[in-house]
Amino acid sequence: MLNIYNILETIKMIQDECLDIRTITMGISLLDCIDTDIDRACEKVYEKIVRKAQNLVSTGKKIEKEYGIPIVNKRISVTPVSMLAAVCPNDNPVKFAKALQRAADTCGVNFIGGYSALVQKGFSAGDEALIRSIPEALDVTQNICSSVNIGSTKSGINMDAVRLMGQIVKETAERTADRDCIGAAKLVIFCNAVEDNPFMAGAFHGVGEPDCEIHVGVSGPGVVRSALAKYPDASINELADIIKKTAFKITRMGQLVGARASELLGVPFGIVDLSLAPTPAIGDSVAHIIEEMGIEMCGTHGTTACLAMLNDAVKKGGVMASSTVGGLSGAFIPVSEDAGMIDAAVAGVLSLEKLEAMTAVCSVGLDMIVVPGDIAPETISAIIADEAAIGMVNTKTTAVRLIPAVGKKEGEMLEFGGLLGSGPVMPVKGKSSAKFINRGGRIPAPMQSLKN
Amino acid sequence: MRAVVTVIGKDNVGILSKVSGICADMGVNVLEVTQSVLQDMFAMIMLVDISDMTDDFSVLADRMTNLGEKLGLSIHTMHEDIFNSMHNI
Numbered sequence: 001m002l003n004i005y006n007i008l009e010t011i012k013m014i015q016d017e018c019l020d021i022r023t024i025t026m027g028i029s030l031l032d033c034i035d036t037d038i039d040r041a042c043e044k045v046y047e048k049i050v051r052k053a054q055n056l057v058s059t060g061k062k063i064e065k066e067y068g069i070p071i072v073n074k075r076i077s078v079t080p081v082s083m084l085a086a087v088c089p090n091d092n093p094v095k096f097a098k099a100l101q102r103a104a105d106t107c108g109v110n111f112i113g114g115y116s117a118l119v120q121k122g123f124s125a126g127d128e129a130l131i132r133s134i135p136e137a138l139d140v141t142q143n144i145c146s147s148v149n150i151g152s153t154k155s156g157i158n159m160d161a162v163r164l165m166g167q168i169v170k171e172t173a174e175r176t177a178d179r180d181c182i183g184a185a186k187l188v189i190f191c192n193a194v195e196d197n198p199f200m201a202g203a204f205h206g207v208g209e210p211d212c213e214i215h216v217g218v219s220g221p222g223v224v225r226s227a228l229a230k231y232p233d234a235s236i237n238e239l240a241d242i243i244k245k246t247a248f249k250i251t252r253m254g255q256l257v258g259a260r261a262s263e264l265l266g267v268p269f270g271i272v273d274l275s276l277a278p279t280p281a282i283g284d285s286v287a288h289i290i291e292e293m294g295i296e297m298c299g300t301h302g303t304t305a306c307l308a309m310l311n312d313a314v315k316k317g318g319v320m321a322s323s324t325v326g327g328l329s330g331a332f333i334p335v336s337e338d339a340g341m342i343d344a345a346v347a348g349v350l351s352l353e354k355l356e357a358m359t360a361v362c363s364v365g366l367d368m369i370v371v372p373g374d375i376a377p378e379t380i381s382a383i384i385a386d387e388a389a390i391g392m393v394n395t396k397t398t399a400v401r402l403i404p405a406v407g408k409k410e411g412e413m414l415e416f417g418g419l420l421g422s423g424p425v426m427p428v429k430g431k432s433s434a435k436f437i438n439r440g441g442r443i444p445a446p447m448q449s450l451k452n
Numbered sequence: 453m454r455a456v457v458t459v460i461g462k463d464n465v466g467i468l469s470k471v472s473g474i475c476a477d478m479g480v481n482v483l484e485v486t487q488s489v490l491q492d493m494f495a496m497i498m499l500v501d502i503s504d505m506t507d508d509f510s511v512l513a514d515r516m517t518n519l520g521e522k523l524g525l526s527i528h529t530m531h532e533d534i535f536n537s538m539h540n541i
Contacts, residue, residue, distance in 0.1 A: 002532065004486060004497055006539040007456055011528055065510040068530035249538045256537045320541075 014069055017222040018284040019250065021257050022277045023073040023110075024060055025198035025215045027205035027270060028052050030079040030114075038091040041084055042099035049076060049103035049112070052212050052267070057108040059264045063257055071257065072219075072419075076107070077203035078114035086126030093130045097137035097144050104143040113203030115146040118193070121155040121442070131164060135171040138183035145201035151191035151388040153395045157443040159385065165189050166381030166437065170404050173373070177406035180416055184403040185368065189384050191391035191398045196271050197327045202364075202399060213270035214262045215327065218254035218318075220246075221276045222283040224310075228292045239293060240313040247274065247317030255322045273327030274318030275363060276310075278338035280421035286310075286331050287340025287350075298340050299350030307331060308361035328397055330363025336403075336416065336423030337368055346413075346424045352383075360390050365398035370414045370423040373406040380404070382433035385443075393446050454483065454532045455502050455509070457516060461525030463494035470523070471498065474515050479506040494525070499532070 013019040033044035053076050060074045078100070085093040100112045115137055117127040134146050148165060151157035169184055176183035188202040195206020198215035227246045228239055254272040262269035278286045287298035290306045311330045319325050333355065335341045344350035352369065359365040365387050371380075384400045391398030405414045405425050415422040459471060468487070475482055480500045487496035505512065513529040520527030 002456065002499065002535055003539070007458060007497055007535055008495075010530075010535055010538055011458055011460075015526070015528075062510065065513045066531045067534040068513070068528050069534065252537045253534065256533060 020070040022219040023217040025075040038088040080116040082117035082130040101141040113145040139175040149193035156445040166377035173404040191388035215270040216258035220250040243313035244317030251318035251321035271326030272322040285340035334368035336421040378434040378437040457498040459496040
């Protein structure tokens with residue numbers, strides 16, 4: 001039974017509060033494209049992606065029209081490319097990145113994720129070569145995203161990989177210094193990476209997933225903030241209830257769009273990722289939700305508690321609204337992509353240390369943080385190790401996406417534009433972590449891994 | 453299959469006629485209309501049957517949006533499923 005109030009509420013959410021579907025992401029397995037001849041493998045990769053995803057963008061646009069809801073991104077995630085590179089040890093894996101870029105151009109998608117390697121316990125054939133090729137791959141392509149999983153609760157943290165990734169992040173930024181170091185914004189380092197994540201830059205298609213499936217990532221920080229604004233005097237548990245109800249509605253929309261996309265494309269429906277993903281647009285900020293709860297500026301004392309409540313309530317509301325929830329599911333806190341976070345970082349209220357604490361209670365991690373261009377690679381590695389330790393011990397996904405701003409110093413701004421936004425260069429500690437990082441080896445799996 | 457057309461904006465002559473004109477032209481049957489005029493703000497919600505529509509849904513949505521732009525109104529055309537799924541368990 002339709003009711004006028006509900007109809008107007010939905011339209012207001014879309015028109016005034018930036019409600020949108022952030023992404024429909026098609027996961028495609030490339031395991032059947034493995035070939036010892038790299039050129040033949042690249043051709044198979046191109047052919048399979050185009051065959052499966054040729055109608056993805058047009059189907060997304062059709063659904064946008066049908067339901068009147070914007071679908072901001074249409075994306076593809078693929079099997080970690082290191083598995084294809086493993087059988088071509090004498091070839092440069094960048095050929096795969098170029099094949100993926102060609103497929104992205106043909107299909108018209110915004111991004112393809114999966115130039116990835118999973119090395120939480122050690123490097124297998126193809127892994128190290130792929131990781132070392134990331135700076136070049138992200139330099140010579142535009143729409144390819146890369147991720148590396150360096151730790152997990154079950155395996156501990158591969159500190160050799162952590163050391164290597166510090167160098168790779170820095171080199172990637174340097175190779176794209178003439179384009180605002182954009183390469184580093186397309187590279188994420190995970191602990192406990194999930195295999196069905198629809199969000200970039202960390203999306204890849206896990207080996208346990210079906211051949212092809214559709215995932216949906218919802219958004220809607222603006223809707224949550226404006227729902228809270230209607231109750232200025234509510235207690236915290238009342239606020240939690242309001243967030244739950246709002247998250248339910250947002251997620252139902254994601255479920256509807258995912259089910260429809262799956263039906264139109266003839267591909268099984270994977271998961272809805274219940275994430276609050278901000279954009280730099282006014283009214284689409286997670287920081288502003290926290291401020292609406294009574295924190296003067298995001299990053300000051302009390303921020304972590306507010307974020308913990310928000311993250312939990314979003315999951316509780318969303319989980320009943322979808323048949324299968326997965327991915328990262330929670331609130332994202334990418335600094336450069338969130339108007340409120342940018343303001344708080346510029347004001348010096350939001351620091352790297354506070355962000356690290358916040359990542360212990362929300363989804364993902366240190367995301368889209370601009371650091372000085374002269375940062376030591378070992379310092380980047382140490383930041384990755386700290387963040388991975390939080391993920392490992394708390395049995396959750398954490399990630400690091402730092403952008404060393406080549407030629408820029410603390411306080412200057414790096415401007416990406418578009419959904420990636422802009423961010424101030426944030427200070428890091430001046431003392432060295434080099435000796436610790438250069439030891440190499442592995443942090444053993446914690447007690448939490450012994451559940452059997 | 454049903455869709456919801458909402459029209460919001462400043463009242464002027466012939467809104468209902470122009471919106472329902474597009475419906476008639478495309479074989480879309482109007483099932484229910486609710487409208488109110490508060491001061492000079494016009495709000496109309498129309499439930500329509502699109503089962504026998506002669507063209508694609510996107511054509512209907514585009515024609516309504518264009519009409520809205522011409523008249524200075526905000527017109528949304530959305531499949532009813534979005535409201536049903538968001539607001540009912």
